[in-house]
Amino acid sequence: MQKQQEKHMSKLKKYSVLGPVATTFTASDTGSWRLERPKVVFEDCIKCGICAQVCPVDIVEIRKDEKECVVFNFDYCKGCGICANECPKKCIMMVPERSEV
Numbered sequence: 001m002q003k004q005q006e007k008h009m010s011k012l013k014k015y016s017v018l019g020p021v022a023t024t025f026t027a028s029d030t031g032s033w034r035l036e037r038p039k040v041v042f043e044d045c046i047k048c049g050i051c052a053q054v055c056p057v058d059i060v061e062i063r064k065d066e067k068e069c070v071v072f073n074f075d076y077c078k079g080c081g082i083c084a085n086e087c088p089k090k091c092i093m094m095v096p097e098r099s100e101v
Contacts, residue, residue, distance in 0.1 A: 044089050059072055
């Protein structure tokens with residue numbers, strides 16, 4: 001058995017990969033499969049931008065000079081809830097997608 005493994009392993013080439021494999025990441029349209037979406041209580045938000053930093057698809061925009069300071073692009077939001085979990089003031093909550101809230 002060991003001879004078979006050694007024979008097979010000697011035929012394989014070894015490669016070293018330096019750097020990232022993918023250099024461009026793109027988000028696809030979420031469609032209708034998202035179950036929850038983030039909702040912000042703007043009165044509690046301190047506009048720190050952590051939600052934008054931790055978003056894996058980069059769809060959160062912070063507008064510091066407006067009342068509605070956190071803007072989500074819901075076409076691409078996956079509803080993962082990372083923004084709500086990482087918010088230091090807990091002013092982002094996940095609500096059901098079809099809710100009126």
